[in-house]
Amino acid sequence: MPATVAEREETHSDRSLVKSTGVQLGIVVSGMFSGGLAAISYYAPGLEWLAHGFLIWIVLGVTTTAGHTLRTAVRRASTALLSGVLVFYLGKQWVHVLQYAGAEYSVDPVRMTAWLAVAVLAGITCGTVFRHIGREGWSAAIATTTAIGLLSGDAARELYPTLSADPVFLVCTMLVVLVILLLAVVSKRQFGRIVLMALPCAGFGLALLLAAELLERLTW
Structure with a gap:
């Protein structure tokens, strides 16, 4: 039935x-x-x-x-x-x-x-x-570069001041950045937006990382 x-x-x-x-x-x-x-x-x-x-x-x-x-x-x-x-x-x-x-x-x-x-x-x-990652527009570009900026801040912290870091860490970071870019770049125009936002968002990511470290010390 x-x-x-x-x-x-x-x-x-x-x-x-x-x-x-x-x-x-x-x-x-x-x-x-x-x-x-x-x-x-x-x-x-x-x-x-x-x-x-x-x-x-x-x-x-x-x-x-x-x-x-x-x-x-x-x-x-x-x-x-x-x-x-x-x-x-x-x-x-x-x-x-x-x-x-x-x-x-x-x-x-x-x-x-x-x-x-x-x-x-x-x-x-x-x-x-x-x-917003994976969409078209400036919001998606900011989202993408913020994620990459946080990873860049991580890498900068590991590299400072000796300019050397664990190779596994660097490879894993680059792979994650690549995956994020593959998700985010939906057009040539969007790739251009991501490139333009890369530097300021990298600075923002580093600032967030430093703030997290400060909180870690305060709560130790």
């Missing part, structure tokens, strides 16, 4: 709910994976840059928001970053206990709370800005 209109609509609604739930779960898992990776890298020789830099979080912010509406992008970015920061701090404690048997270590609740608040603000910012 053919399904009625009401039954078809109910089935479609159920499928949409399942899909939406699956996407949200995927966002949370992505954030948790990123936070766990950063926590492990914090104590791994040669991989400290993953824990102290923006690379993981930029990838998370861009992949969860690009091309979405403002509301969806903000919700996704905030969820991913909150779960990432939470797992990072709890994971650091777990890794520390495993690596240094018998050593006492506990999460500073004030510090973690401060960074959870930053995660919310960063989620709102990422959702508002990075959602």
Whole structure:
């Protein structure tokens, strides 16, 4: 017997709910994976840059928001970053206990709370800005170059003052920049806009990085 209109609509609604739930779960898992990776890298020789830099979080912010509406992008970015920061701090404690048997270590609740608040603000910012990546126009160019600027600031910090950095870090940074450009460059005109905005947004990215470092010191 053919399904009625009401039954078809109910089935479609159920499928949409399942899909939406699956996407949200995927966002949370992505954030948790990123936070766990950063926590492990914090104590791994040669991989400290993953824990102290923006690379993981930029990838998370861009992949969860690009091309979405403002509301969806903000919700996704905030969820991913909150779960990432939470797992990072709890994971650091777990890794520390495993690596240094018998050593006492506990999460500073004030510090973690401060960074959870930053995660919310960063989620709102990422959702508002990075959602434009992949579109045509100046807003998309600013979004693209802001993401690349943050990565450039990361690279500048690693290179200063010795002008040398971990080759793996540099390769990973360049690959992420390339992926962002592949997502963002939808036309020759858009590529021109991105080139024009590259320098000022690189300076902005470096300023944000310095502000994050200052907050890290204040909450230490």
